[in-house]
Each structure stands twice: as C-alpha cells, then as structure tokens.
C-alpha cells in the first residue's frame with residue numbers, strides 16, 4: 001500500500017464539501033422561480049438537470065399536466081395548451097410552455113424528475129390588462145377654470161398603477177387620487193386628476209401592471225379658451241353710455257323741435273302783420289272816399305281787441321297742437337308767453 005494515512009483527512013474534506021454543497025439537495029434548476037406573465041401570452045419554464053435522468057413530470061396548481069421522457073419526448077399527449085421539448089443542443093435541459101395562460105392558472109408550477117432528484121416548485125403569476133379611459137367630461141374650458149378628469153380602469157389584475165401626464169410631462173402624484181375596487185377576480189379603479197386650466201393641454205391617463213411592456217393609455221385634448229369679459233361691467237358700461245346717449249338725443253330733439261316751432265311762429269306773425277296792414281289800408285281808403293263802411297266795426301267800439309280774438313284762437317290752436325304733441329308742451333308754454341308779449345307790442349304799433 002502506497003497510500004499514506006496523510007491522505008485520509010483530504011478525502012474526509014472532499015466528502016464534507018460534497019455533503020454540504022446545495023447541489024446535493026437540489027439536483028436540478030428550475031427557472032424562473034417567479035414568473036409573471038400577462039393573460040393570453042405564453043409562460044416558459046426551463047429545467048436543467050445536472051445528472052443523467054429519464055422521466056420528468058410537470059404539474060400546474062398540483063394537477064399533473066405533462067410527462068416528458070428524455071428518450072421519447074412527451075408521453076402521452078398532454079392537454080391542450082401545454083408543451084415541452086428539449087432545449088437546443090443539449091439533453092440536460094427541458095423547456096416547459098403553457099400557451100395562452102389564463103388568470104386561473106396562477107399558482108405553483110412544479111417540476112419533478114424521477115429518480116433521486118426530488119421536485120422544484122416555481123410560482124406563476126398571471127396578470128390581466130383591462131381597459132383605460134378618461135371620461136370626457138369636458139374638452140373646452142375657460143382659462144383659470146379648475147378642471148377635473150376621471151380616468152377609469154376596468155378589468156385589471158392586479159389593480160394597475162395609474163399615472164397622469166400633461167403635455168407629456170409626468171404629473172405629481174399629489175395632484176390625483178386613485179381608488180380601486182375589487183370586481184370579482186379583477187379590479188376596477190378610478191383616478192381623479194385636478195388642476196387649473198392655463199392653456200391647451202393634452203391630458204393622458206396611463207395604467208400599467210408589471211408584465212405589461214408598454215403602459216396602456218387614454219388621452220383627451222383640453223382646449224382652453226380665454227375668459228370672456230366680465231358681463232356685469234360691460235352691461236353697466238353699455239347702459240350708462242346708452243343712457244347718456246339717450247339724454248343727449250332728447251336734448252337735441254327738444255332744441256330742434258323748439259327751433260321748428262319758433263320758425264313757424266315767425267311765419268305766422270309775418271302773415272298776421274301782412275293781413276293787418278292790408279285791412280288798415282282798406283280802412284284808410286274807405287275814409288278818404290267819405291263813405292261809411294257799415295260793415296266795419298272799429299276794434300275800440302266792440303270793447304275787445306282783434307288781437308284778443310286772434311290770440312285766443314291761436315292759443316286754442318296751440319293747445320290742440322300741444323295735446324297731440326306732448327313733447328312740444330314745454331316749448332308751447334315758453335312761446336305762448338313770448339308771443340303774447342310780441343303781439344301786444346305789434347298791436348300798439350299798428351293802432352297808433
């Protein structure tokens with residue numbers, strides 16, 4: 001024997017190393033141990049066996065779904081939606097696929113290798129992406145108006161992370177509140193975003209679950225129009241201007257009317273004067289002829305003056321005119337007084 005006693009401790013160490021190594025308790029690897037996939041997609045698991053093996057058995061949620069032989073492949077044919085095959089270029093590795101996963105397949109996925117290998121269990125999480133939509137409460141608002149957008153997500157699993165963007169910029173989470181409710185196995189949520197409208201804005205609501213590569217989004221375009229002027233001020237301004245204009249018009253109207261009446265009056269007086277001059281002339285002619293005009297009654301003898309008759313007649317006339325034209329009332333009074341004084345003056349002039 002050449003083996004010395006000295007070699008024993010090293011053998012002992014090797015044994016200790018082998019016994020202590022994790023590979024000893026787990027003779028194959030399963031990857032991934034935690035798989036999160038979107039409903040409707042495929043879930044892939046891979047087992048790598050480090051030692052010679054023959055038969056492998058896959059179970060989903062404790063139901064045996066597939067048996068795989070290294071020599072013969074899948075035996076017998078598996079239920080629809082399950083598949084397994086050897087990895088390319090090696091017999092040490094098997095890929096197990098669940099096609100078109102459904103959310104009720106979430107749970108343990110177990111691989112057992114026959115022989116002294118034991119089993120390894122991974123976890124499958126199936127997520128569901130539902131719908132996202134912003135309720136179009138308004139798309140046109142006035143500037144500085146407080147706006148509120150409601151984003152509704154329906155039929156998600158788990159409840160999605162909802163975020164908002166305005167013109168492509170992420171909105172601070174202080175500006176919105178999201179509440180989620182369970183609806184059967186799925187979740188619905190409502191997120192409320194509030195802000196003050198400043199200018200045209202694209203508002204986007206995004207929902208995401210981890211297995212979703214891209215966020216799912218809904219967006220609306222908010223048109224912000226300038227605030228209309230304060231109508232009360234405008235109305236006040238218009239009314240006061242209108243009132244002022246009306247007053248000016250009234251004054252102009254009165255002045256115009258008065259002018260017209262004065263002109264008329266002057267014409268009338270001219271006519272009156274002409275007639276009187278003629279009658280005076282006829283009186284003079286009659287007297288020079290020496291004939292007594294019996295039809296003539298001198299003004300003085302009757303005790304009244306022709307001007308009285310004329311004046312009263314004129315006044316009556318004026319009164320009627322005044323009644324038919326209310327606006328002229330003021331001028332009438334003013335002119336009647338004027339006219340009385342005038343006529344008396346003229347009377348004096350003609351009689352003397």
Ligand SMILES: *[C@@H]1O[C@H](CO)[C@@H](O)[C@H](O)[C@H]1NC(C)=O
Pocket residue numbers: 034035036123125210
């Ligand atoms: C597995 O993934 C799910 C969802 O992604 C996560 O909630 C869970 O913590 C993970 N578990 C482990 C053990 O990593």
Ligand SMILES: *[C@@H]1O[C@H](CO)[C@@H](O)[C@H](O)[C@H]1NC(C)=O
Pocket residue numbers: 174175176177192193194
């Ligand atoms: C969110 O909810 C909290 C508590 O109910 C409230 O104080 C806050 O104003 C809300 N924020 C928004 C943006 O609605």
Ligand SMILES: *[C@@H]1O[C@H](CO)[C@@H](O)[C@H](O)[C@H]1NC(C)=O
Pocket residue numbers: 199200223224
């Ligand atoms: C806002 O959008 C409307 C409609 O597209 C457009 O007519 C308007 O000019 C925009 N306003 C501004 C300030 O860009």
